[in-house]
Amino acid sequence: MRTLLIAGNWKLNPTSTEAAAALADGVKNGLGPATDVHVVLAPPFVFLNKVDQVLEGSPIGLAAQDLYWESNGAFTGEVSGPMLVDVGCTHVVIGHSERRHGMGETDAQVNAKLKAALAAKLIPIVCIGETKDERLGEKTEEVLLGQLTGSLAGLTAEEAAGVVLAYEPVWAIGTGLTATPEQAQAVHAYIRGWLAQVFGEATAARVVVQYGGSVKPDNAAELLACPDIDGALVGGAALKAGDFLAIIKAGQDVTARGKS
Ligand code: 13P
Numbered sequence: 001m002r003t004l005l006i007a008g009n010w011k012l013n014p015t016s017t018e019a020a021a022a023l024a025d026g027v028k029n030g031l032g033p034a035t036d037v038h039v040v041l042a043p044p045f046v047f048l049n050k051v052d053q054v055l056e057g058s059p060i061g062l063a064a065q066d067l068y069w070e071s072n073g074a075f076t077g078e079v080s081g082p083m084l085v086d087v088g089c090t091h092v093v094i095g096h097s098e099r100r101h102g103m104g105e106t107d108a109q110v111n112a113k114l115k116a117a118l119a120a121k122l123i124p125i126v127c128i129g130e131t132k133d134e135r136l137g138e139k140t141e142e143v144l145l146g147q148l149t150g151s152l153a154g155l156t157a158e159e160a161a162g163v164v165l166a167y168e169p170v171w172a173i174g175t176g177l178t179a180t181p182e183q184a185q186a187v188h189a190y191i192r193g194w195l196a197q198v199f200g201e202a203t204a205a206r207v208v209v210q211y212g213g214s215v216k217p218d219n220a221a222e223l224l225a226c227p228d229i230d231g232a233l234v235g236g237a238a239l240k241a242g243d244f245l246a247i248i249k250a251g252q253d254v255t256a257r258g259k260s
Contacts, residue, residue, distance in 0.1 A: 004224060004251040004259070005164060005208050005231035007040040007063060007125060008238025009093060020047035024054040026241025035059055037231070037251040040091050040125075041238075045079055052088030063091035063125065066099060069112035071120075081120025091123045093233075095151060097170045101131070107150025114151060118159055125164040125233065126151055127212070128191075132171035140169075141190055148194050157199040161206040165191060166233040172213025174235060181222045181229075184211045188228035217246035224254045 014020055020043050031039060042063035043051045052062050068078035084092060094117060095110035110126065117124040128147040130140045152160060167187055172179050188209050195204035211223050212233030223229055231251065237243040
């Protein structure tokens with residue numbers, strides 16, 4: 001029913017076109033022509049064109065790490081949905097915590113970007129997640145409720161079904177502190193419950209909800225085996241083709257064992 005989506009968010013890495021091409025090439029060659037999980041790479045904007053060329057003929061999708069909500073005009077430094085489609089993007093990451101917390105991005109802005117992505121026919125990967133203080137203060141569900149309500153405001157059920165959500169607890173990003181499968185599954189079940197309440201059970205059953213935050217080859221299998229975890233948004237481990245391929249392999253194994 002839901003196909004796992006393993007995405008590599010390269011963030012502000014690597015620092016040369018040559019290195020970006022080599023990393024994409026390593027993933028492409030290791031994966032081969034067919035896969036029963038979806039795989040996406042999200043390099044920095046400036047490498048999208050080159051990575052798209054490298055990925056030609058492979059089933060790997062291409063994501064940008066952000067977009068602007070206007071298509072064109074006087075918006076210095078911004079990149080739009082139609083531009084991303086033009087360079088070969090299939091997906092776009094929106095509302096990553098490094099933008100929400102690092103750059104003050106609001107739910108309303110995430111919502112505008114999400115609508116722009118849908119209008120451009122890009123698959124949005126919308127990130128949500130609580131900080132360490134919010135978790136310790138038992139505010140996780142409250143925070144997620146606000147982020148979900150604000151970020152997905154005004155969507156139809158059909159539009160919502162095409163959105164990928166990524167639950168990334170901020171305290172687990174780049175820290176080596178992964179949420180346990182129990183912690184992650186509990187939050188994913190909460191997210192799917194919210195989707196069911198707002199958009200209906202049938203839509204909730206279709207939405208891919210990834211987990212992100214220190215996903216590594218040695219913890220991927222148990223996270224991906226959880227019933228409501230439909231993939232991974234991988235940061236650090238996506239910068240080594242071998243590690244990223246091992247995470248993909250964990251997803252393929254889970255799928256082969258009969259995960260929906
Ligand atoms: P790490 O895998 O490095 O913790 O990063 C996760 C992330 O933020 C992916 O978007």
